[in-house]
Amino acid sequence: MGAVLLSELQMKAESRSYVDAMHGILAHGGWTTLAKPMLSGMSVTGFRFTVNRKLAADSSTVYNWMAENFLAADFLGITSSQQAGYSFDVTFPLYQKRAVSVIKRSIDHGMGAVFWKDGFVIAAGYDDERSELYYLDGSNDEHQIVPYADFGINRSPYWYYQVFDSRIELDELAVYKESCIQAIYKWETHDPMLPESHYACGRSAYDAIIHALRTGDYDRAGARQVFNDYAASKRDVQLYVDTLQGIWPQLSAAAACYTRLSQLFAEIVGITDSAEETASEAEWIRLVMDARQTEEQAIQSMESFMRETIDNRYNDIALR
Amino acid sequence: MSSACLEHIRLIRESKSYTDSLYAVLTAAHIFNGPKYMLSGLSGMAFKFTVHEKLLPMSVTAYGQWGDEHWQAVNNLGVYTEWDGGRTRHPTFRYYQQDAVQAVKDSLDRGIGVIYWLPEFGVIYGYDDEDEVFYVQDGSSREGQIVLYHNFGLNSTPFWYCQVFGEHVHVARETMILESLRLAILDWETPYKTLPHTDIASGRMAYAFLRQGLEKGGFDEDGAVYILDNYLCARTEIRDYLQAVSGTWPELGQAFNLYDHLVCTVSGIKGCIKETAGLRRVDRRQVHELIAMLTAAESLEEQAISLFRAIAGKYPDLKRSTVPRWGTHSPR
Numbered sequence: 091m092g093a094v095l096l097s098e099l100q101m102k103a104e105s106r107s108y109v110d111a112m113h114g115i116l117a118h119g120g121w122t123t124l125a126k127p128m129l130s131g132m133s134v135t136g137f138r139f140t141v142n143r144k145l146a147a148d149s150s151t152v153y154n155w156m157a158e159n160f161l162a163a164d165f166l167g168i169t170s171s172q173q174a175g176y177s178f179d180v181t182f183p184l185y186q187k188r189a190v191s192v193i194k195r196s197i198d199h200g201m202g203a204v205f206w207k208d209g210f211v212i213a214a215g216y217d218d219e220r221s222e223l224y225y226l227d228g229s230n231d232e233h234q235i236v237p238y239a240d241f242g243i244n245r246s247p248y249w250y251y252q253v254f255d256s257r258i259e260l261d262e263l264a265v266y267k268e269s270c271i272q273a274i275y276k277w278e279t280h281d282p283m284l285p286e287s288h289y290a291c292g293r294s295a296y297d298a299i300i301h302a303l304r305t306g307d308y309d310r311a312g313a314r315q316v317f318n319d320y321a322a323s324k325r326d327v328q329l330y331v332d333t334l335q336g337i338w339p340q341l342s343a344a345a346a347c348y349t350r351l352s353q354l355f356a357e358i359v360g361i362t363d364s365a366e367e368t369a370s371e372a373e374w375i376r377l378v379m380d381a382r383q384t385e386e387q388a389i390q391s392m393e394s395f396m397r398e399t400i401d402n403r404y405n406d407i408a409l410r
Numbered sequence: 411m412s413s414a415c416l417e418h419i420r421l422i423r424e425s426k427s428y429t430d431s432l433y434a435v436l437t438a439a440h441i442f443n444g445p446k447y448m449l450s451g452l453s454g455m456a457f458k459f460t461v462h463e464k465l466l467p468m469s470v471t472a473y474g475q476w477g478d479e480h481w482q483a484v485n486n487l488g489v490y491t492e493w494d495g496g497r498t499r500h501p502t503f504r505y506y507q508q509d510a511v512q513a514v515k516d517s518l519d520r521g522i523g524v525i526y527w528l529p530e531f532g533v534i535y536g537y538d539d540e541d542e543v544f545y546v547q548d549g550s551s552r553e554g555q556i557v558l559y560h561n562f563g564l565n566s567t568p569f570w571y572c573q574v575f576g577e578h579v580h581v582a583r584e585t586m587i588l589e590s591l592r593l594a595i596l597d598w599e600t601p602y603k604t605l606p607h608t609d610i611a612s613g614r615m616a617y618a619f620l621r622q623g624l625e626k627g628g629f630d631e632d633g634a635v636y637i638l639d640n641y642l643c644a645r646t647e648i649r650d651y652l653q654a655v656s657g658t659w660p661e662l663g664q665a666f667n668l669y670d671h672l673v674c675t676v677s678g679i680k681g682c683i684k685e686t687a688g689l690r691r692v693d694r695r696q697v698h699e700l701i702a703m704l705t706a707a708e709s710l711e712e713q714a715i716s717l718f719r720a721i722a723g724k725y726p727d728l729k730r731s732t733v734p735r736w737g738t739h740s741p742r
Contacts, residue, residue, distance in 0.1 A: 156736035169505045173492075174736045178728055180581050184490040188576075247728075248735050256505050272742070282605055282738045289733075406606055408742045410500065 094194075095215030095224060095233070099202050103209075103228030105322035106315075107150055108159055109135045110228050111210040115202040121168065121257055131330025132265050133162035136323045137273040140281060141295045143288055145302050147312035148246075150319035151209070154283045155250050159204070163252070165268060167260035172252035174206075177242050182249070189251045190216075190238045193223065196253040202226075206250040207236060213251075266334055268410065270392045271399060275408040277389045296382035303375050310367075314359075321355035328352035331388075340395045347388035354381045414518040415536035415545065423549030425643055426470060427531040428480065429455045430549060434533050435523040441489055441578050451651025452586050453483035454593030456644050460603065461619040461637060462610045465629035470640045471530070472610045474603035476571055478737050480525075484573075486589045488581035495527070495571035497741075498563055503570075510572050511559050514544065517574040527571035528555070534572070587655050587662075588725060591718040598715045606740055617708040621701050624692070634692045638679055638700075645707075649673050661717040668717070672710040676703050 101114035109130045116122040122129065130136035138158070141149045156174050163170040171192065175185055193203040193213045203213040207225060214233060215224035223241060224233040242249025277292040284291070290298035299316075302308035328348040335345040358377045361370050393400065400407050421434040429450045436442035442449055450456035458473040473479055477493050484491045494510050496503065514524045515537050524534040528548055532555070536545035544562070547554035563570030597603070598613035611619040620637065623629045652666035682696040692700070 152733065152735075154736060154739050157739035157742075161742055164500070164502055167501065169502050169509070171509075176729065176732065176734075179485065180579055180585070181485055181488055181490060184577050184579060188490070247732055250735065255509065258502060258505060260501060275742075279740070282740060283736075284733060406740070408740060410497070410742060 092219070093215060093217035093224075094197055096197060096200065096202055097214075099212060099214045099226060100231065101212045101226040101228040105130070105136070105150065105326065106209060106228075106319050107135060107323070108155075108162065108204065108210045109133060109326070111202075111204045111212050112162065114212050114226070114228075115204065115254060116168070119201045119254070121254070122166075125329075127326040127329035128333065129166070130323065130326035131334075132269050133165050134158075134269050134272040134276065135162050136326040136330065137269070137276045138291075139276065139295045139320060139323070140284070140289060140291045141298055141316055142312075143290060143298050143302060143308075145299065145308040145313040145316050147309065147315040149312070149316045150323075152284065152289065153281055155206075155248075157283075159252055163254060165265060165272070167258045167265070169255045169257070170252050171255055172250070174248065174250040176247045177244065177249050178247050182242065186238075186242050186249070189249070190223065190241050192253055193251055194218075201254055203254075204250075204252040205241075206244060206248055207234070208245050263337070266337070267396065267399065269330075270334075270396050271403075271407055274389055274393055274396070274400070277385070279408070293382070293386065296378060296385070299378050300375055300382075303371050303378065306371070317355065317358050321352075321359045324348070324352045324355045338395065341391065344388045344391035344395070347384050347391065351381055351384045351388065354384060411539040412515075412519075413536070413538040413540070414515070416518065416521060416523055417535075419523045419533055419535040419547065420552075421533045421547040421549045421554075425450055425647060426455055426458070426640065427549070428471070428476075428525065429453070431525045431531040431533045432484070434547070435525060435575060436487070436489070439522045439575070441575065442487060445650070447647040447650040448654060449487075450644075450647045451655070452590050453486060454590050454597070455483050456647040456651060457590075457594035457597050458612075459597065459616045459641065459644065460610055460612045461616040461623065462633070463619055463623060464609075465620070465623040465633040465637055467630065467633040467636045469610065469633060469637050472604055473597070473612065475739065475741070479603075480573060482593060484575070486581070486586055486593070487578070488586075489578040490576035491573060492576070493571065493573040495563075495569060497568055498565075498570050499568060503563070507563050507570075511562050513574055514562075514572060515539075522575050525571075525573040526557075527565065527567070527569070529565055529567050531571075583655075584658060587658050588722065589729075592722050592727060592730065595715055595718050595722060598711070605738075614708070614712065617704060617711075621704055624697050624700055627694070627697075631689075631691055635683055635690045638683065638692070642676060642679055645669065645673050645676060659721050661721050665714040665717045668710050668714040672707050672714075675710065676707050678703055 099118045103110050113126040113129050140153055173185055194216050196203045204210055205213055211225045211227045213223050213225050221238045223236050227234055280286055280291045331345045331348045335341040354377050361373055419434050419438040421430055423430050433446045433449050460469055460473045462469040494506055514534055517524050518537055526532055526534045526546055532546045532548040534544045534546050542559040544557045546557050600612050601615040602608050603612045604610050649669040652662055652669055656663040656666045682693050682700045683690050684693040
């Protein structure tokens with residue numbers, strides 16, 4: 091009953107998102123040879139764009155983990171088991187016990203597991219004698235430790251885990267097409283889990299950012315983090331749509347837009363704090379407005395490419 | 411080859427089919443003791459009231475995303491639960507189906523029944539590996555139906571659902587009651603629980619849909635009777651529940667009085683449903699009386715919910731003042 095460790099597992103935090111953990115696990119398990127940007131696009135996670143209206147630093151992870159992380163795997167043909175909840179809930183100890191046992195079983199099968207440890211991380215090992223889980227958080231190669239008894243105890247009151255159970259073969263082209271539809275849906279639709287007074291999604295997220303920058307009513311350090319996270323997402327999506335245009339030349343306009351979008355986000359991130367905050371804010375506003383316009387065009391191109399499928403889905407384009 | 415049969419499980423249809431099923435499973439496993447109206451009240455299920463604009467029979471079970479709604483219901487009882495479900499047309503369904511078949515058998519081996527969508531919710535109370543079948547009670551007879559492992563989840567609707575239960579912890583009675591009131595407020599105040607669809611209304615808005623549906627006349631005959639039957643049953647459950655817990659806060663005593671009055675007010679609904687040629691139908695000549703009763707009932711219910719709000723407002727609500735990372739979502 092010694093320690094079990096999947097020592098080859100690696101995680102690299104980029105968009106600080108779920109896809110960092112997912113890619114690490116699937117690549118290690120030999121379930122995919124795809125690069126992270128491809129997973130980011132196919133799983134639709136790269137197309138998510140949600141912000142807290144005050145640009146709080148955790149914006150990129152404020153979404154419906156249960157609904158969307160399930161789908162992220164499902165879109166790839168990967169089946170999963172997951173649970174989430176509040177650690178202050180009276181039933182939490184029951185779920186905590188079960189979570190640790192499910193994660194250990196996954197590790198026994200050679201697969202890491204996603205869980206929330208103030209960010210999405212990978213459970214890479216455990217030691218029953220010490221009652222500890224080992225995990226990677228993507229910031230370096232060091233394994234971090236969390237005692238079983240502390241699993242799910244975080245700075246925020248959320249606990250979450252997901253294990254990947256199995257995979258089925260999907261038609262790759264169908265997966266790509268579905269991701270285009272879902273990208274349009276994400277652009278147009280507010281996440282019903284989030285109060286609109288505090289959060290904005292897709293197209294509206296750009297408006298919320300511009301409004302925050304104009305009024306100055308936002309968290310400056312948070313804004314930098316938000317821009318960093320989404321710059322990585324937009325970079326992923328750029329590479330993804332670029333691959334798709336190799337298959338469907340009709341997507342070349344969309345690909346060009348995403349290339350520009352990715353550059354704009356690089357510029358946004360590149361603006362350093364100056365003595366005059368207003369100067370960098372003005373520059374940010376200009377770039378974000380440009381980015382909004384550019385992504386709008388990208389989505390329009392995808393819409394015309396996917397017109398028939400969209401029409402067939404009537405009023406609920408996201409429903410497969 | 412193994413098998414199991416939990417003979418002591420007995421599903422009796424009287425409330426919402428989910429409540430009936432939950433009651434059958436939890437009482438048989440000695441996880442819940444007490445009358446059904448207590449389970450219906452504490453879980454918040456009694457307060458769920460949804461109506462499709464055409465008064466379709468599906469109204470009664472269309473009270474939201476089942477996974478979320480039922481999780482909250484069961485969680486308030488302190489019971490561990492796992493559910494699975496989705497659209498049977500999705501490519502990953504076959505895998506989830508096989509996974510669920512195993513989970514159901516495991517649960518039955520532990521002596522706990524499983525809730526299953528037939529449609530209408532029922533209870534899987536046995537299995538036999540030799541014939542590769544599950545035994546499912548739907549409340550119509552002791553034996554109920556047989557579902558082949560291979561057909562698990564496939565039914566006349568596009569979705570499947572099953573739910574298993576595990577260990578439980580003790581939850582203070584007052585905590586459970588308070589949460590049940592909050593669930594009631596939420597269902598009352600949320601106009602649409604299955605967005606993006608707005609053809610099914612919840613709570614206060616469901617009253618409007620029901621009245622408009624009856625008034626317009628082109629409604630589903632079976633559905634209208636089913637909605638009204640279930641509506642009456644739920645109001646009686648709420649009344650009995652509030653009577654049982656009325657000592658907890660003075661406002662609950664007042665709320666009980668309102669619901670007692672309400673049950674009296676709507677008791678005439680039974681007389682508006684007539685049997686013709688063996689079929690129970692809303693008597694079209696009495697639609698105006700029906701609507702008048704429902705209007706009076708809505709006002710009473712509104713007052714009762716205000717009392718719930720007064721109680722709920724006295725205590726911090728961590729669950730609803732923290733934005734979750736699960737719950738309401740659009741089906742995809």
